Amino acid sequence: MNQQQNPATNPEIYTVSRLNAEVRLTLELQFRQLWLCGEISNFVAASSGHWYFSLKDAAAQVKVAMFKQANRNAAFMPRNGQQVLIRARISVYEPRGEYQLLVDFIEPAGDGLLRQQYEMLKARLTAEGLLAPERKKPLPAQVRRIGVITSPTGAAVRDILTVLARRAPALEVIIYPALVQGAQAAQDLQAALSHAIRRNEVDVLIIGRGGGSLEDLYCFNDEALARQIAFCPLPIVSAVGHEIDFTIADFVADMRAATPSAAAELVSPDQQHQLTQLMQLQQRLQRGIRQQLGQQAQKFLQQYGKLQLLHPKRALEQQQQRLDELQLRLNRAGQHQVERKQQQLRQHQQALLQQAPRTGEWFQHSKTLSERLQRAMQQQLQQRAQQWQQHSALLHQVSPLATLNRGYSLSFNADNQLVKSVQQLKAGDVLTVRFADGSALTEVKQIQS
Structure with missing residues (x-):
């Protein structure tokens, strides 16, 4: 057997279709879902209801498709030049071998970008282990002096002092004043925390403020502040917001209280000491449950993602996009042919007007021919469009989804x-x-x- 006939020495030969299909599967398995922010350009709303556009920044751009099953839930109609935040998965449009993003969620950039930055920072700190329950310090059993980092004129400090006066009036309270809202708030909070650590005069620290919008609370999502809280030698209770508000400071602190009043109750001694221990155990259990649920949810998403890659809907989406593209090309070609025929007709009319003695009759005759030609071309375009619709309907009938x-x-x-x-x-x-x-x-x- 010569070398050309020996399969052990011959390389594996791919078809273009197989290569594009395997590249698509590789990309979709590697990048199941991601968030991007950018500017919309070349936006097209196809007659099928699908959206096609490019998402770009100052240095690059990427093609995007948003099928009507997803864009019908959008709260606005995108426009060129608009900054948006999208959630998408990477895929490949196999007929052209082009990679693209398939969008399932879109919103104008703004609060969505803040949420994205919040989730990215939370994920990064989680990966570093700064949110792990085992690294958190327990609150001291005996508390004699409490430090409070907050605005000295806000409602939070009044709530804390009211609760402490009711539960443990003998406790000493030291206020470390700091801004809790605005551009300088994060740096001010870091300075107050550094001051409390340096003086080392309290048994436990409370850091927080009342509730507010995501933008109002964003100083408590500062990365430098989060790391300072995580490595603080003093036990810290985070008390930011009202019940449902969560910040990065809540996750890295040794304990999170739903409100400033609740934080004061946690750190102050009380006759119901067993109840306090039960609350601590409950919080640890909740963190463990959330961690287990998160792990199980991640496993579920991995299995679900693999199943979705094999779903017949993927092939159907590719075919739908191909039909949209061909229909647009057909419309452009038909329009171009009509314009070319009209131009030729006008040239013939001009030539006839110059040569024929019966100018008026020839002009009327050419006008009649022009109208007939336009009607014929319109009828041909309608027939072609009807054929495409029939082919699309036949494709849908043989789809597994139709079954x-x-x-x-x-x-x-x-x-x-x-x-x-x-x-x-x-x-x-x-x-x-x-x-x-x-x-x-x-x-x-x-x-x-």
Whole structure:
């Protein structure tokens, strides 16, 4: 056997279609979901309802598609030049071998960007272990002096002092004044915390303020402040907001209180000491549960993402995008042909007017021919458009999704394999039944042949 016929020495030869398909799967598995902020350009709303545009910044741009199933939930119509925040997954448009973003959420840039920065910082600190429950310091059992970092004129300090006066009037309280809102608030809070650490005169610190908007509370999402809180040698209770407000400071502090009043209750001694211990255990349990839920949710998303990559909807979306592109090309070509024929007709009319003795009759005749030509071209364009619609309808009829829409369903076993025979089942098996609009779990009770 010569070298050209030996499969062990010949390289594997790909087709272009196979290469594009494998690149698409690789990208979609590597980048399941990401957030981007940029400026919209080249926006096109296709007749099918899908949106196509480019997202760019000062140095680069990327093509974006947002199908009508996703954009019908958008709260606004995008426009060129608009700054937006999108959530998307990376894919490849296989017919042209171009990578693109498939968007499932879009909103104008603003508060959304703050939320994105908040989530990115939280994820980074989590990866570094600064939010881990095991690194948090317990509150001291005996508290004689409490430090409070907040605005000396705000409602938070009044609430804290009121609670402490009611529960433990003998406690000493030292106020470390700081701004809690505005551009200089983060630096002011860091300076107050550094001052408290340097003096080392309190048993526990409370840092916080009352509730507010995301922008109002954003000084407590400052990365430098978060790291300073995480490595503070004194136990710190974060008390920012009212019940539902969470900041980065809440996650890195040794304990989080829902309100400044609740923080004062946590650090002050009380006869119901066992209740305080129970609250601490409850918070630890909640953190553990959230961590477990987060891990399980991550596993679920990974499995769900793999399943979505194999969903027939992906192929259908590619075909829908291809149809939109061909329809736009057909419309442009037809319009160009009409304009070219009209130009030729005008040239012939001019030549006839110069040569024919019966100018008026020839001019009327050429005008009649022009109108007939325009009607013929319009009829041809309508026929072509109707053919495309018929082809699209036929494609939809053979789609697996159309079969599900007619009331059929697919059953998968625990290994995510399609069940084709009752011989594959046994009593007690749990199946995933796929419908057109979702899926459900079912258990096999009895098998009948």
